[in-house]
Amino acid sequence: MADDPATGGPVPWRHAEPVMGTMVSFTLRHRPTPALRAALDRAVALLHEADRVFSPFLPDSEISRMRRGERGRADAPPEVRRVLELCEHAHSRTRGAFDAWAGGAVDPCGLVKGWAAERAWRVLREAGATDACVNAGGDVRVGGAPGPEGDWRTGIADPRRPGRLLAVVAGRDHAVATSGTAERGAHVVDPRTGAPATGLLAATVTGPELLWADVFATAALVLGAREAHQWIGAQPGYALLTVTADGEARASADFPFAPAG
Numbered sequence: 001m002a003d004d005p006a007t008g009g010p011v012p013w014r015h016a017e018p019v020m021g022t023m024v025s026f027t028l029r030h031r032p033t034p035a036l037r038a039a040l041d042r043a044v045a046l047l048h049e050a051d052r053v054f055s056p057f058l059p060d061s062e063i064s065r066m067r068r069g070e071r072g073r074a075d076a077p078p079e080v081r082r083v084l085e086l087c088e089h090a091h092s093r094t095r096g097a098f099d100a101w102a103g104g105a106v107d108p109c110g111l112v113k114g115w116a117a118e119r120a121w122r123v124l125r126e127a128g129a130t131d132a133c134v135n136a137g138g139d140v141r142v143g144g145a146p147g148p149e150g151d152w153r154t155g156i157a158d159p160r161r162p163g164r165l166l167a168v169v170a171g172r173d174h175a176v177a178t179s180g181t182a183e184r185g186a187h188v189v190d191p192r193t194g195a196p197a198t199g200l201l202a203a204t205v206t207g208p209e210l211l212w213a214d215v216f217a218t219a220a221l222v223l224g225a226r227e228a229h230q231w232i233g234a235q236p237g238y239a240l241l242t243v244t245a246d247g248e249a250r251a252s253a254d255f256p257f258a259p260a261g
Contacts, residue, residue, distance in 0.1 A: 012146065015040060019047045020055070020113055022137030028124065029131035029146055039127030043120035043134075050116035053080065056107050067105040083108050083115065086211070093212075094219035095231065099191035110188075114139055114177060114214025121210070139177040141210040153258050159201035160247050166202075167241060167251075170258035175210035179203050179217040180243075188221045199224035200242050206256055207238035216240075225250055 013036075015026045024047060030036055053062045062080050065071040073084060087100035087108050100108045117136035121143065124132045131144030133152055142152040151170040158166035159180050169176050179188065180202030190197045203220035205213045216238060220228035225242045232240040232252060239252035251257070 015044075017044050017047065019044070020051045020116065020136070021057075022113075024117065024120075024137065025133075025135045026120075026124070027133040027135075027146070028129050029144070030129055035127055036124070036129055039124050039129065043123040046120050046123060047116050050112055050119075053077070054083065054108055054112045056105075056109065063106060063108065067107075083112065086115065087111055090215045090219075093235075094215065095223070096192060097190075097219035097222040098215050102189055102191035102194075110218045111211065111215055113137070114175075114210040114212075117141055118175070118210040136210075139175075139210060139214055141175045142171065143173050145172050151258070156204050156241065157202075159243050166243065166249065167204075167255075168258040169204075169206055169256050171206070171256050174206055174208060174256065175213040176204065176206050177210060177213035177217045178205075179214075179221050181221075188218055190222045192222075197222045197224075198245060200228075200244055201247075202243045203228065204241040205232070205238055207235070213238065 010029055010031045013028045013030060013032045017024045026040060028036065052058065055061045056063050056067060058064060062076060066076065073081065090098045090111055098110060100106055113136055117134050117139060118141055121132065121134040121141040125143055133140065133142045140154050146152050151172050154169040154176045155165045156167045156169060156178060158164045188197045200221050203217045205216040205220065207213045216235065220240055220242060223231060225244050228242060229240055229250060229252065232238055239255040241251045241255050243249050
C-alpha cells in the first residue's frame with residue numbers, strides 16, 4: 001500500500017462490520033500486514049461472539065437462556081459471570097442509575113457494546129496497531145493519532161438540530177460514548193421509578209475506557225443534568241456533556257473539546 005502523500009505515512013486502512021445491531025468501523029493508520037489482518041479478524045470475531053452470547057434478541061444466546069430460567073448464574077460460562085459482575089459494579093458505581101436487572105430479567109446490553117468494543121480495540125493494540133480507532137455505532141475508542149500531527153476528532157450530534165454537530169471531541173487515547181433520545185426516543189428506563197428517563201436529550205461521556213464511558217452515558221440520562229455533573233466529578237478521568245430536554249447544553253470543565261478552527 002502506498003503512503004499518503006498528505007501525511008507521509010500509511011494510507012488509513014478501514015473495515016466496517018455489521019454486528020450487535022449496529023455498524024462497527026475500524027480505522028488503522030498502518031500498512032495491512034498479515035499480523036494486523038489476523039488481529040482484525042480476531043477483533044471482528046470477538047464482537048460476533050459477544051453478540052452470540054449476550055444478545056437478548058437471539059433466542060439461543062446465553063443471556064436469553066438465563067432470562068427464560070434455563071440456566072443459572074452459577075453454571076453460566078465464565079465470561080457471562082464476569083459481565084454480570086461488571087453490571088453489579090456498574091450499578092454500585094452509578095448510584096443505582098445503571099441496572100441490568102431493572103426490567104426484572106437480566107439485560108446487559110447497556111454495558112456489553114462498550115465492553116466488547118474496548119476489547120476489540122485492545123486486540124488491535126496488542127498486535128501493534130498503535131494508531132487505531134474503533135467506532136461502534138457512535139461509541140468510539142481511539143489510540144495514537146490519525147496522522148503525524150493532530151488528534152482523532154469525534155463529532156457529537158446535536159439532538160436539538162438533526163444533521164448538525166453539537167461539539168467535536170479531540171484526543172489521542174480515549175473513549176467517547178453518547179446516550180440519548182434522538183434516534184430511539186426515551187428508551188432508557190430510570191430503574192428507581194420504572195419510568196422512561198426524559199430529563200436529558202443526550203449525554204456524552206469521555207474517558208479512558210469505553211466500557212465505563214458507555215455505562216456512565218446511560219447513567220447520566222437517568223440522573224439528569226445536575227446530579228450527573230456532580231457525580232461525574234467523582235469519576236477520575238471522565239468528563240460529561242449534556243443537553244437537557246429544554247435545550248440547555250452543559251459540559252464538565254475538563255471536557256476535551258477540539259480547538260476551534
